[in-house]
Amino acid sequence: RYKCLHLEAVSTLSTDSFILTLRRFISRRGRPREIFCDNGRNFVGAAKEISDYLTSNSDTVCNFAANEGIQFKFQPAYAPHFGGLWEAGVKSAKFHLNRILGNAHLTYEELASLFSYVESILNSRPLCPLSSSPNDFQPLTPGHFIIGRALTSLPSPHLADINPNRLDRFQRLEALRQHFWRRWQMEYVCELQQRTKWRVPGRALQLGDLVLIKEENTPPMHWRLGRIAKLFPGADGISRVAEVATGTGTYKRGVKYLCPLLDETHEALKADASKGPQDVAAPTNGGEVGNIHR
Incomplete structure (x- = not known):
């Protein structure tokens, strides 16, 4: 799941305010097929009003809109954890x-x-x-x-x-x-930067990895990114310093200031490794790892 976020400011928590907010969302983002929401009274009221409108206009010019109506799916009452994906x-x-x-x-x-x-x-x-x-x-x-x-x-x-x-x-x-x-x-x-116990081996940085460089006082929405160009292993074979190539030059940084952005293939292998032998299904595409949608 990519978890794109859309925030709207409303003056009241009424049904009319939510319908106006939904109209603004559709005008800017397009009409959704499904809306997952909790049991807020404004959401339930808006779902009923939209449903009644589509039903009463099913034989008019709005027939197409009625056939392509928005489906509301409400989670159980007093169960906010059901919406953990978007609530995060x-x-x-x-x-x-x-x-x-x-x-x-x-x-x-x-x-x-x-x-x-x-x-x-x-x-x-x-x-x-x-x-x-x-x-x-x-x-x-x-x-x-x-x-x-x-x-x-x-x-x-x-x-x-x-x-x-x-x-x-x-x-x-x-x-x-x-x-x-x-x-x-x-x-x-x-x-x-997920830190695990030192006795649990983790994935080490590799040449060509895309990393996020941790820096202070960066302007909003400015992410400093680069590729690992060279690693400097110590006497124990563990690399604690890396040379990072960026769009403005090459810099040396400690590994603790680098956050790797791993590709989907590694995430798929990591997910399979966390499962038991009985949980891992045989691939159906000739042994290749399929794409994972965030």
Whole structure:
């Protein structure tokens, strides 16, 4: 699953507000076939209203829309863990938004703009290498499945460390975006660096691996990526320093500052290795490993 995120600001939790939000989503992203949601009263009311409208207009010009109606699938009541796949991205947004907003008073337009900033940041995260070419430093991101290319942002001055009382409202909004980026980016990098007990062997970096270079004070939506050009093993045969080739030059970095973005083939082999011998099914495509959709 690629877990592309779409955030909307609403003024009330009513059925009418949700229907308007759904119309905005369809206008920007296209009409979904299925909507998975919890048992919120606004969601249930919107599903009933849309269903009644499609049923009452089944013999009119809207016949095509009725046949292609949106299907709502509700999870059980008081069971938020059923939506873990999409709740993970929303949790990342809410966790840091609650901390950076604090007691800030924002207008509806400012809050909607901040949600768009957060949405673009979350959808810019690197998933895996875009290609196997050693000269390609671009990763595959959720933004590729939304607009067909990586998401970018306009450059702006660094405002996160300036006293908020010295900033106007526009600058304060940009400072909030930079604060969110700083907090969430460090959390995401830590998730990529899965640390296991030293006695459990892990996959070592290899030549040509696409890695995310861990750096501080990077601008929002700027991911420093490179390919492993050379490894420097120690006396025990373990490489703790690597030479990384980037679009701006070649640099030496400690391995603890490099986060590998493994391709889908390695993820498939890792998933098969975690299963027992009785759980691994024989491949049906001549022994090749199939693609895995995130």
